[in-house]
Amino acid sequence: MRKFCFALILLPMLLSGCHRRPGPTNTVTVLIESSPTNLDPRIGVDAPSERIDMLLFDALVHRDKHFGIEPWLAERWETPDPQTYVFHLHQGIHFTDGRTLTSRDVKWTIDSILNGTVVTVKANGYQSIASIDTPDRLTVIFHLKRPDSSFLWNLCDGASGIVPYGSGADFWRHPIGSGPFKLVSQAQDRDVLISRNPAYWQAPPRLQEVRFAVVPDATTRALELQKGSADLAINAFPSDMVAALARNNNLIVESGPGTILNYITFNTRDPLLRDIRVRQAIALAINRPLIIQSLFDGRARLAESLLPPEHWAWTAEVEHHPYNPQAANALLDRAGHPRDSRGTRFHIAMKTSTDETTRLLAMVLQQQLAAVGIQLDLRSFEFATFYADITRGAFQMAPSRWIGGNEAPDIFRYSYAKASFPPHGANRGYYENPEVDRLLADAAASSQQTKQAQDYQQIQQIVAHDLPTIDLWYLDTVAVHTRRLKNLTISPSGDFNGLRTAFVH
Structure with a gap:
């Protein structure tokens, strides 16, 4: 219904042919959801x-x-x-x-x-x-x-x-760097304007100016693109909006493998979830290919690790958890959780933020887990409350995602080391495994990438079995841009480095 209503609102405007180009010929406008918090590279982390x-x-x-x-x-x-x-x-x-x-x-x-x-x-x-x-x-x-x-x-x-x-x-x-662009102006909640650095020590960019316009609402961003008052947005729309924008002859939708990881965290101190068999059963009960197709229009890849498959330390030689409700039921039976007269084995609370896509995912998971006798009780909170509860361990299950952090192998220490229990890291499920801690220390003591890769691959094999988290999928990087913007390269990280080589025509 949400997709249908959006299409009714947007499609007439997409087909109207009404568009205008932004600013000077060699300037492009990029849409962002929020203002940068701090353009000092020593400080800004958003x-x-x-x-x-x-x-x-x-x-x-x-x-x-x-x-x-x-x-x-x-x-x-x-x-x-x-x-x-x-x-x-x-x-x-x-x-x-x-x-x-x-x-x-x-x-x-x-x-x-x-x-x-x-x-x-x-x-x-x-x-x-x-x-x-x-x-x-x-x-x-x-x-x-x-x-x-x-x-x-x-x-x-x-x-x-x-x-x-x-x-x-x-x-x-007034930040001053040595990069391909230099700052012209910044206005909170409005825009950031940068211009070409003609003296750049590598090949200077071909674009004269780039304006990053702050547009928090996804529908408004879509309308700005379709009428030509903006040129580019990256990872800025749900899949139904991307499909509608792809029908506009003045726009191009490009996508490629991305590194943003969606995953589920378990509280491994919970009386139910401390049992590996229960965590494994939940993984087997989730039909990830169906969710990727229905919620993301196929624009995602299955994940079996925190690291993306292109990473030098990634390995495919881990335990996989394909959709298999029969195996999930057998595991739950062996774990001592029979069904009651209504077919329910037990209840688990899943906390989520109020983000729409996250809530939709939670409802799909609720339906799929019910098929193996697990009643998923959903609780949605504003992000600040949700995040506070997760960091203090006040949850059983929670969906989350990594944006960029999972591109560095140190993500394993940050997520799975005993020393990374909050507030010292992101091991929010309080997972403990002495062998993982030993391998992390061994990797840290080496400056040889080959040796580090061996340690990190063994860690991936251990956590794929223990499942302190379920790695669901890597979202594709999706760029929607006007046809005047040429030679744009798509980064798996979803960053703006493609603007270094892009030009307008």
């Missing part, structure tokens, strides 16, 4: 902040297509031992105000995070750093207190960006 920062700032290192780390501002680096990293910077890189980027700027960026010049949650990612030396203008040496497998990841684009020496707490008002 998606709009990090994605715009990636266009304004450069990092020491860069993620490749397999989520490995490759040189960026640093043309190379050496690791004499697991606790020492020596970076050699490219020569002749400048900030957009003309200042030369040197090792002093790199040291200041990290020191200002650690010494409290800026107050930021990102400081947690750099606690392994003991000191930073700058023997010359192009060399930076990091000395670590202990081996840290996530160290390079915390220095890459999205997680980090180099700011000029002396940048203080108010830097976010």
